[in-house]
Amino acid sequence: MGGVRIEHDFLGEMVIPADIYYGIQTYRALENFKISGISISTLTYFIKGLACVKKAAALANTQLGVLEKNKCEAICKACDEILAGKLHDQFPLDVFQGGAGTSCNMNANEVIANRALEIMGYKKGQYEYCHPNNDVNCSQSTNDAYPTALRIALYAQLTTFIDDLNYLRTAFEKKARELNDVIKMGRTQLQDAVPMTLGMEFSAFADTVYEDMQRIGEARNLIAEINMGATAIGTGINSPLGYAELVTRYLRDLTGIPVTKASNMVEATSDTGAYVQLSGVLKRCATKISKICNDLRLLSSGPRCGFNEINLPPRQPGSSIMPGKVNPVMPEVMNQICYDIIGKDITVTLAAEAGQLQLNVMEPVIAYSLFSGISRLGAGCHSLVDYCINGITANRERCRDLVYNSIGIVTALNPYLGYETSASLAKEALQSNRSIFDVVFERNLLSKEQIEQILQPENMLYPRKTFSDNKD
Template sequence: MSKKYRLEHDLLGEREVDNDCYYGVQTLRAKENFELSGVAISSVSSLIDALAYVKKAAAMANLELGLLSSDVAHAICKACDRIIDGEFHDQFVVDVFQGGAGTSTNMNANEVIANVALEIMGFEKGDYNHCHPNNHVNCSQSTNDAYPTAFRIALHFELRKLMASMLVLQKEFAKKGEEFADVLKMGRTQLQDAVPMTLGQEFAAYATTISEDIDRVFETHNLVHEINLGATAIGTGLNAPTDYARLSTQCLRNLTGIPLKTSANLVEATWDTGAYMQISGTLKRFAVKLSKICNDLRLLSSGPRAGFNEINLPKMQPGSSIMPGKVNPVIPEVLNQIAYQVVGGDIAITMASENGQLELNVMEPVIAYNLFQSMKLLDKGCITLANKCISGITANREVCRKMVENSIGIVTALNPCIGYENSTAVAKEALETGASVYDLVLEKKLISKEKLDEILSPENMMHPKFISV
């Protein structure tokens, strides 16, 4: 029978590690110390892949520089390839909330890769004389350059994924903009009737604003391409050969296909979190605008009989345990809640960024957690909103038209034709009697029905032009 435990040691002493585990003693201590959220770093698979890419690039550079033997370097590279292919992710067990500026995450990666490499080489797990987590896997590195570099690579992948989901949502809004191009409705400002527009214009505007945010996310995604690999502990490159930063970054660029480059000032890059704050602010911007749109959808579909009732949202589930027939706008509501969470995450990122001292920001794990959480929520939220809400929205055309005809607001569109005095008189009578502006204008023969319909046509609302009597 194989032994159940193996004995490992670190500076604090010896510990028994379950022999089925590929992580080692330092990961075990971190796992015990940080039993907090119950969310392991493996919940972000792109981060685990990114750590493997960094360790593989480091091994390749160290092999070229003569710091690793060929058999050890190749075993490390093969171990990293297996992790990138999806193996051993369950061995990345440390909590996303952790002290030590990511040291626990880095050592979790070092130990798993070392033990996988040992098995590839024909040795037992824990036989670190042949491949050591620190001496070999972490060679020429520090947590303070390996972890932020992996973090940025993972951000690149997650931001690309988010942009793809945002595009799906943008396209659904654009489709509805075209579908509703002929639906005349009342525009509103300050929740009061304003002037006529089309429902298509309203939805096209939603599509446009999301397009703008896709552009803003793309701009921030370019910020993460500058890395500090080779900085080691504080940016001076201590314990790394002179050419290591260039070689390792080149290897990493080739492995990932990302246009990575070494920061101009590695001391600054090792503590600076400006890129993370800018990404977070951009995510907050999108979340807030998305929440505003969802508020609009809830208003426009409200009622249905005692509200706006201009659009119908897809019916997703019964809305009440007591009120029969009630259906709630649950998809827009959940997007509102996602937005609030993203805003809260931005506050956490702001405080964590501010609380870095001297040559390192030790709060980077909570920055990473909140950025990844916000991107994941927005990614899934965009797809959910697109597929379970926007694609199934229908217009209540007659309701929209009658609201326009009954609204005082249409007199603004009639000003050029019937004059301000006549428009004011009609508006006043409509308010006092409850009669529709449309009917009063025809009753007073201020304009012909054909001309009135031309003024209020969807075509004229979309592309307003002066129409004389």
């Protein structure tokens, strides 16, 4: 038949277009899972992870004498093409699917087998010369090949994500140095607290991102433990002696990732705790970045009726009815990315809990939730830096006026006048709409020089060495 080929599995036969590299099992999955319209081909790290797994397996199988050398060479060449970015369009499956990833695994097996057949001089579908199951999937099961590819992909993507977070941290550090001399009022519970600088505020943003970079690194280390060689449930059935250790070594060499063989393969095949841990760290990271974005929106609120301490770069008109209105759209979109990740953490948690006995069948939704969350948060970091943080400026006079008019600076008088007296000063200043300086001077509690020294905002930024000299 021109333009098509006939393939079969134990359910029957199907007509497959001759030019495609995937086969009957991928075709069945395409029919079954028309869910999101998002294909696994969009998960570049994952597709390359599958290619790494198949190449390492072929090399290990050949070394152990269970796969012919010519098949190994063709399989490896096909995998190398996928690693180079080719054939990714041949992975059309929906990211949502049943079967614990079997469809993804067979998609890879079929694409690699058919491309290997071409390399060997045969036609697609001539599986007697290189078979998706017998050869490409040799010594494997979906239950070890799929999660191993997932972990390799996550490790690689997390490495990039740490760089994304560092891009954000570095931008905050730069802005902190730029604004370090801008005195402003700190706030707790949205009420006046004590003075600080904008540099301190942005430096805190930088450090909170750095903390999450460390936590992401720790979660990434957990991902490096793999169950390759476990085959169906962890017993290693249908794999040759020494295969698990050998294929792990090949994977380590191929990827540069410090993967290690799980000590208990049965446990590793059924357990998804590392994904829950990673998802929780991503949620933590998203929560803290969203909080920072909330602060940026508050600090820039106004321009006349809000805090108006900083200016965010204007990115677009903010209203279809209110002329001149500009909205903080970059922090807003980052907030929404973070909400999505927080919701995905629930998905990952429930999917991990739903595993039964020797396998968790819900790994596809875990994979999609993690991959998409990491990708979006990383992209969000770059957008926030490029279109918001780098262009932030300070309203210096506004910041200083708020400090001098604040009731909160009365806190600096506690060591000299005591809490009760300072509280009465704050109350009187607030009720009479006068400054703390004027009320203290009027009561003749301290000299003008003492008041000026104590209430100088710059003197409130750091601990005092002693109070005794100023009490005289």
